[in-house]
Amino acid sequence: MEVCEESEGARTAAQRRAEIRRRKLMQNSEDRMKKIVGFSQPEDSSADRSARSALEPRFHLDLERHEPWSGSAKRLSPHPAETDRSASEAAGEEDSPRELPASPRRGLKKYLSRLDDAMKLRGHLAGEKPAPDRAGTEPDDLDAFCLFRLAASVALALFVRIFVCQYLSIFAPFLTLELGFMGLHKYFPKVCLCFGTDNVEKKSQATVLTAALLLSGIPSELINRSMDTYRKMSLVFSDLCVYFFSFVMCHELLLLCGSDGS
């Protein structure tokens, strides 16, 4: 009888121990899962917290706090001393596990949105026709306005060499010409050869550089404005080079004709 009671007691104790072990395993499985997914352990004790890496930022949200919020030392503290202090103070706090997943989730959302942009841009770049290797540095095709600019620069250079250069600098008429171009620009229809339409639209070139700038967080408006400014400056520089070249050629030809004549 006693043996039976003892064995029953032992079974019950064994069962109890098994039950405890099972519960422990179940609890640990949750923790293990959270570790795998990337969330830190929520129900750690303060001793475990202090043993964690010093670089890990720790967030504490005290819902039962009655004092006014004194600063960021308790909320965000990457320094180990502060985090230990705040860890010891927040031993009874809750909701820190709820705060911890929010920042990785936000970061994940931001990453995913950037990834979407990157995939779209990649598809767009892959779908674009690859531009052939050009000898010149002109980023755009020579449309009607560009040709008009170049022709006008040449004509002005010849005119200035023959009639004007004795009286004033050659760059003054050039500046006047550029000011005139700024006003005449809107009267020229810009033909977008890549789309095959005659709409007056800005041709947006999605290059690898603009894609990289977009993905690094620079607003697209700023990129477009900078590219537009750069394009205009390069046009002015081209006009200046053509103007000066035509002027010098005309000067040399006149000298040659003058020396041949004499």
Next chain:
Amino acid sequence: MAAGFNWFLVLSCVFLCNLVKTLLPSISSFLSKIFHKDADQETEMRTEIQNMRMELSSINMMDEFARYARLERKINKMTDQLKTLVKSRTAQQAKMKWIVNIVFYIAQAAVMISLILKYYADPVTVVPSKWIAPLERLVAFPSGVAGGVGITCWLVVCNKVVAIILHAIS
């Protein structure tokens, strides 16, 4: 007289460099054709594969399965060999293109540097300094001659103009 044609010499050099740059792809493909010895073999293989495919299409798989399978295996083997050949040819072409580009850029740099050293102190042409005011110092760099057009300014201008002309032509 020779001094009066310095600007023309610089212009010609720049024009030649840019012209050769435009023709670089053709030059590299021409050279790779010369150095590639297996071009005939590749053409023969392609013709043979095409003939075998025509023969395969004429054979009924149900009636002459063994012959069909044998021919198909032959086609597959030859296709693999052709792929290997094409791969090596492509690699050789890329290598040749790389070499031609490197040689060209070294030659271009040498030409430009020699021009700059030759005309470092002398302007390529001279105009009255008041014509190019207020940029006479910038235009005359590095010669320092009043009213002169320095080699750097002339090189930049010629490069730009030649690039525009060649771009318009091509």
